[in-house]
Amino acid sequence: MTILRKSILLAIAATSFVSIADAQTLFTYGTTPVSKAEFLKAFNKNNAGQEATPQAYKDYLDLYSKFKLKVKAAKDLKLDTLANQKAELAGFKSQVAEGFMNDEATINALTKEALVRGQKEIHLAHIFIPLSAQTSPVEIKAASSAIQAAYDALTKGESFESVATTYSKDPAVLSNKGDIGWITAFTLTYELENLAYKTPAKTFSKPYESKLGFHIFRNIEERESSGRLRAAQILFAFRPNATDAQKAELKQRADSVYKAIIGGADFKTLAATFSDDNISYQTGGEMMEFGVGRYDPVFEKAAFGLAKDNDVTQPFETSFGYHIIKRLELKPALKSIEVTRDRDALKQQVYQSDRMEYARKSQNAKIRQQLGYKRGVYNDAFLWRATDSILRNRPIPANTALTANTVLFTFKDKKVVVKDWQEYLTVVKGAKVNLSKETIYEEFINQKLFDYYRDHLADYNPDFAFQVEEFREGNLLFEVMQRKIWDKAAADSAGLKKYYEQQKEKYKWEASADAVIFTFMNAELAEKMRPKIEADWKSWIKYAEESDGQLQADSSRFELSQIPVPDRTNFQPGLLTATTKNENDNSVSYTYIIKLYPAGEQRDFRAARGFVINDYQSYLEEKWVAELKKKYPVKVNDAVLKGL
Numbered sequence: 001m002t003i004l005r006k007s008i009l010l011a012i013a014a015t016s017f018v019s020i021a022d023a024q025t026l027f028t029y030g031t032t033p034v035s036k037a038e039f040l041k042a043f044n045k046n047n048a049g050q051e052a053t054p055q056a057y058k059d060y061l062d063l064y065s066k067f068k069l070k071v072k073a074a075k076d077l078k079l080d081t082l083a084n085q086k087a088e089l090a091g092f093k094s095q096v097a098e099g100f101m102n103d104e105a106t107i108n109a110l111t112k113e114a115l116v117r118g119q120k121e122i123h124l125a126h127i128f129i130p131l132s133a134q135t136s137p138v139e140i141k142a143a144s145s146a147i148q149a150a151y152d153a154l155t156k157g158e159s160f161e162s163v164a165t166t167y168s169k170d171p172a173v174l175s176n177k178g179d180i181g182w183i184t185a186f187t188l189t190y191e192l193e194n195l196a197y198k199t200p201a202k203t204f205s206k207p208y209e210s211k212l213g214f215h216i217f218r219n220i221e222e223r224e225s226s227g228r229l230r231a232a233q234i235l236f237a238f239r240p241n242a243t244d245a246q247k248a249e250l251k252q253r254a255d256s257v258y259k260a261i262i263g264g265a266d267f268k269t270l271a272a273t274f275s276d277d278n279i280s281y282q283t284g285g286e287m288m289e290f291g292v293g294r295y296d297p298v299f300e301k302a303a304f305g306l307a308k309d310n311d312v313t314q315p316f317e318t319s320f321g322y323h324i325i326k327r328l329e330l331k332p333a334l335k336s337i338e339v340t341r342d343r344d345a346l347k348q349q350v351y352q353s354d355r356m357e358y359a360r361k362s363q364n365a366k367i368r369q370q371l372g373y374k375r376g377v378y379n380d381a382f383l384w385r386a387t388d389s390i391l392r393n394r395p396i397p398a399n400t401a402l403t404a405n406t407v408l409f410t411f412k413d414k415k416v417v418v419k420d421w422q423e424y425l426t427v428v429k430g431a432k433v434n435l436s437k438e439t440i441y442e443e444f445i446n447q448k449l450f451d452y453y454r455d456h457l458a459d460y461n462p463d464f465a466f467q468v469e470e471f472r473e474g475n476l477l478f479e480v481m482q483r484k485i486w487d488k489a490a491a492d493s494a495g496l497k498k499y500y501e502q503q504k505e506k507y508k509w510e511a512s513a514d515a516v517i518f519t520f521m522n523a524e525l526a527e528k529m530r531p532k533i534e535a536d537w538k539s540w541i542k543y544a545e546e547s548d549g550q551l552q553a554d555s556s557r558f559e560l561s562q563i564p565v566p567d568r569t570n571f572q573p574g575l576l577t578a579t580t581k582n583e584n585d586n587s588v589s590y591t592y593i594i595k596l597y598p599a600g601e602q603r604d605f606r607a608a609r610g611f612v613i614n615d616y617q618s619y620l621e622e623k624w625v626a627e628l629k630k631k632y633p634v635k636v637n638d639a640v641l642k643g644l
Contacts, residue, residue: 040644514556
């Protein structure tokens, strides 16, 4: 009963907090106002599907004002200062904070952008000159000159294929002449995807430097999205350095399997028997759902070329071997994200992609602005000299212009000094060996700001503040009800008995029976035990003890409405009822009826105790609320109420 009460009270509390400036006041309790906006937020959340009638508003206003009075009482008792309340609130903040640390506006924009891009595919060609962290300045200069020379040749009218063959360092360029096939959203890194989608059809881009190297893209052509494909394959894989004779043997085997498929053989069975794809053969050849840009262009052309579901390709060759593909289902590209499931799925792709790097940069910029980040006054050369010393485990050179207490930057009421930078470097330097000191320093700034922002998230994120406040008030409500009503009622034996005597007429039995309810984990055991129970129901305790937990039995006086039986059961002493199934856990039950009682018999205090406690709690709560209303009078603005 307590768990149920807590869930109900938390549901009420879940909409108790809102911050809207200059909102209309609907009611006050004592001197505390409650706005129309806050009340409507609570009503709409807790009355989904209910018609918003004047009476419904009045009924909920009564409930909500009582809730506010109880929370006020909890605060007056300083229950919010209790150690358990503070600990639970801190734990809740920590648990949900990460969910609010993403820049939702940017992520939503990235999701919509991915939706739009996913409706189009680009046939792309590429000139690529790679760079790495180990590339020397001389090599970088040479690569830059080479990509510029390639661009100059293109602008003079040379074909992209010949320029790619001459300048591109992509290992595949000799075979594909720079043509890398069709791409769509999420095929490339986000950085290069941007470059591809910003290059108009039948044109080429200017040279672009990414973290991977230098690029020139050519947008050969565009088309509507091919969608996403569910397919199965049988792969006859080439061994390393396979000879022509070995390839011919594989081709012959692939042709034989194809003929068997055309003749009606089961594709799944053949895939399990013959396929060399070590992953998909276990699932009858079925692959993970895919779109263009995932696999070899030859493979994708064959797969997406299948006209309808269950069509099968003839064996075809790629660099991996011979393939036979069966189309299972073609899913069209998303046209909208109005359906929650589609929106969440696409957003999950964004979360799992390198787009999140862009989102984090956007968030870092916003956090800097919100926290008022300001660089300190110091000499960069002095800072980098000190940084090099720390990274090399050497003493920092003495310098009066840059000491341990020199301020590097400030935000809000915080000052970050050289000593903080030194401590950070000491911890992370082993993991940052491939990063420049400038990059590490940017990460340090972002980390300091991010930590502060997370610790003070309620000051900057209204949704987070709302959830924290609703949790706090819900916990306070539960705590004060436990102390003032629930525990008090259960412990007041004299008060319960007195209340029972005063309200005795309320506690009458409906038609009832002395009975034993048998509940079995499965129907087989129930049917096996039925003859034994019919022959000797009095051994019900023994049966339960010997069942190793497979049977639970409960003997008591039950109202007939509490006994699990099929409709229209004719109750009589000695009846073992028909079996009923519990759909929640697939257990089954039947009941042995010992003795029947007519409706209207008086319950004694022991039999009525549960009902009495419930009613006595309500009685105590009404008295308490009446006292709170005297202490904090509730005054409703009737004009605002009517305006709802």
